[in-house]
Amino acid sequence: MAPALPGLEIIPFQVAAYDKKAGCMAFFDEKRTEDFQFISGTMIRKLAKEGKKPPNGFMPENAWKIIASYYQNL
Numbered sequence: 001m002a003p004a005l006p007g008l009e010i011i012p013f014q015v016a017a018y019d020k021k022a023g024c025m026a027f028f029d030e031k032r033t034e035d036f037q038f039i040s041g042t043m044i045r046k047l048a049k050e051g052k053k054p055p056n057g058f059m060p061e062n063a064w065k066i067i068a069s070y071y072q073n074l
Helices: 030-035 041-049 061-072
Strands: 016-019 024-027
Touching (some): 041 061
């Protein structure tokens, strides 16, 4: 419950991170912290601008090409 907004219910969300074992994005599991990598937007923009690829399974290849092209042409 938000104190100033009595009709608003705050719903917690699950944190997603890159699961290095599974090779894809997944909900973070606190019991397997060493298996996860948190990838920031800053890191993704840097990879895109430099023409590097994110970890396999991070996002579809076609989507990455669009993002990389955008940041390389700024």
